[in-house]
Amino acid sequence: MPVSGVLFDLDDTLFDHRGAADRGVRSWLGHLGLDGMLEDHVERWFALEAFHHERFQRREISHVEQRRARIRAFLPGWDLADDTLADDTFAGYLACYRAAWSAFTDAAAALEQALGAGLRVGILTNGDQAIQETKVQRTGLASFGVPVFASSSLPAAKPDPRAFHEVCARLGVAPQDCVMVGDSLRHDVRGASGAGLTAVLVDRAGRYDRRRAEVAGVTRIRSLAELRWAS
Structure with a gap:
């Protein structure tokens, strides 16, 4: 991409x-x-x-x-x-x-790969800013220095376009040059697409294997290890 x-x-x-x-x-x-x-x-x-x-x-x-x-x-x-x-x-x-908190085993490598490709990387999440930052810290993901943008500190929550536009602006990236990677078809994929971003659906458990019509035309992966970045 x-x-x-x-x-x-x-x-x-x-x-x-x-x-x-x-x-x-x-x-x-x-x-x-x-x-x-x-x-x-x-x-x-x-x-x-x-x-x-x-x-x-x-x-x-x-x-x-x-x-x-x-x-x-x-x-x-x-x-x-x-x-x-x-x-x-x-x-x-x-x-x-x-x-019981833990990061997925492919999470650290995904952040490292994106940063190594020279991309501007952020975490956009619905939730309380302090709590979401604590999750990132406790799971070791904070070591990558990726900023966390939680909906409690944004003008709106996903799937509202304002959430995506605000974070893109803070990162200094145009929406059309940014990809949203998330597990929610509504909040992450539909929301990002409506805001002008490209979206990738993370379907770890194969929830949509029998609901293919819902994800027609959507880029769907089962693991973050499937992500590939090109400059």
């Missing part, structure tokens, strides 16, 4: 969020004695995460408020009306989640 810049998504592109969250919630549920019907509990946890995190991205609620909404919806029989109790209960999951 003859481009001058590349943006990487963080969660489930460079950083194994789904894996860490899955391991974390299972461990946490075991501590709570809620390991019966475990698969149902885990799927409900992820459904609530997706719903309330999207509300946070739309600026309807704060990051802390989306956590409280999730934990109250997940444990409706618990008396979590008090914010401190809700926060303390969520902290139990959070500790298990953080203990």
Whole structure:
């Protein structure tokens, strides 16, 4: 790809969020004695995460408020009306989640390759700036010196074009000369394309193998090791 810049998504592109969250919630549920019907509990946890995190991205609620909404919806029989109790209960999951943090094995090499090709590289992620930066630091990816741009510090979240345009401007790259690499068809691929960037979909688990119509015309890879850059 003859481009001058590349943006990487963080969660489930460079950083194994789904894996860490899955391991974390299972461990946490075991501590709570809620390991019966475990698969149902885990799927409900992820459904609530997706719903309330999207509300946070739309600026309807704060990051802390989306956590409280999730934990109250997940444990409706618990008396979590008090914010401190809700926060303390969520902290139990959070500790298990953080203990499972890791970058994908191809993440470091992907950043190194892009930087070695002379590209201007950034991480564009939906989320809280401090939390996303901590993930990058804790997984060793901060050693590459790649700036992290989280939606909480941007005019809007992906897939809003303003998120892409703002980050391109900060990197000094024209949108048409930049590639977005991410795992979300809506936020990363459709959002980037709508903002004038080229997009690459990272489909690690082959989610779209049976839904080819949804990704017709989209460049799709199974690993970041498949990326190749040309000047």
